[in-house]
Amino acid sequence: MRLSRSLIPTLKETPAEAQIASHRLMLRAGLVRQTSSGIYAWLPAGWKVLQNISRIVSEEQANIGAQEMLMPTVQSSELWKQSGRYDAYGPEMLRITDRHGRELLYGPTNEEMLTDLVRQSIKSYRDLPQCLFHIQWKFRDEVRPRFGVMRGREFLMKDAYSFDLDYEGAVVSYRKQMLAYMRTFQRLGLKAIPMVADTGPIGGNLSHEFIVLAPTGESGVFYDAAFEDIDWEKSNFNAHDPADLENFFQTATGSYAATDEKHDEAAWAEVPEARRREGRGIEVGHIFYFGTKYSEPMGLKVAGQDGGQLVPHMGSYGVGVSRLVGAIIEAFHDDAGIIWPDSVAPFPAVIINLKPGDAACDAMAEQAYAAFKGQALLDDRDERAGAKFADADLMGHPWQIVVGPRGAKTGVVELKRRSTGEKVEVSLEDALARIG
RNA sequence: CGGGACGUAGCACAGCCUGGUAGUGCGCCUGCUUCGGGAGCAGGAGGCCGGAGGUUCGAAUCCUCUCGUCCCGACCA
Known part of the structure; x- marks a missing residue:
């Protein structure tokens, strides 16, 4: 994109409503604009970030065999009455009435809808397990939206749902999702730690929150430094090998990690003092096993091997995609602006033409721009x-290619790495090669 | 949902207490100078002061209602 022709409205000053770094920077870098309380428009650069995150989430879901689909945002109240949640969900659910007086709602989640879709088509144990997901806008009428996109009312979420024959199968699905989550957050450049979460009436230990460490996070976290030593990139767990999956789960959840609400002083005391880490974190994902909570009341049944009827065990797995944008910025910024990890940056690089109109500068800048096939920002x-x-520092492009009158004559550009601030003068070819 | 604030130009704010017809900085436009870390000078555009009622000769300013937004707390991807 050419910046002169783009709607990327950067701001020198901070809008008064923005209290935390990510909110401030998202507004200042021209990623989003608020349209109502807790509702945001994603401007071109912000939308690119959202798409980059979605793509990574989606790829890692595919890697564990989950199938991508798309369900609507608007749902009928009928299914929610079957599950009993139409009343239980309360005022957080945005309820709509259509012209015929039918009760509709803007979906806050999709358990009911997918359970319905699955019960229409899945009739045999042979068809299980199934795991499906979509990345779709959700609406939860938060009492108090805040922190920009981190606690909006409308937000983009990846939600996956697993259907297994029994508890043992559901555990496998659960662990696969956990593995996918660790890989996803890893690729986003984040250090996310799974922490035991409340499971509600179901019990057991099958609910985890994924917490990204960030000094401005909403919850306090306590964890064993042993977790930091795990090299997720090198540990090549195979989601489809039971032993590997078990090994992974023990690795990921084997050491102490808890948010302040679930913090257990007795267990904490057993962690060697040198390994105790305290900090703050942002919840970016949450996974649940909930058994037959929806399949039972909604009548999802399949024929078992013996001809009898079985009620599938389900789980659901959420990633706050739009929240991740905020979380990533919370984790990666400095006084000058955002420092995007390469994997999510809206543009891999910005080419700064210091002197538009100068023939040598223009030629070199255009040459650099062409090398990125339109993906970079000029x-x-x-x-x-x-x-x-x-502006380049504010927008946080991983690389800055500076084309100035000095270097344009001798075929040299200045290449700056945003994350380190390191600058080198190299030929354009070298610069492009380094960016890869 | 309890508590507390605030709505004046694209952004940040002053003016309100003590009514007299709107101002500052940044941004934007034009010109000249400048030109490798948010330039200087000169000129200019842009606001029915969130909305509706009321009080008054006169309301950004006082009163009532209303809409919107934010902050603190309890709840959530």
């Missing part, structure tokens, strides 16, 4: 150098 604005540098 700052071709007629602005002063300082403004361009400041």
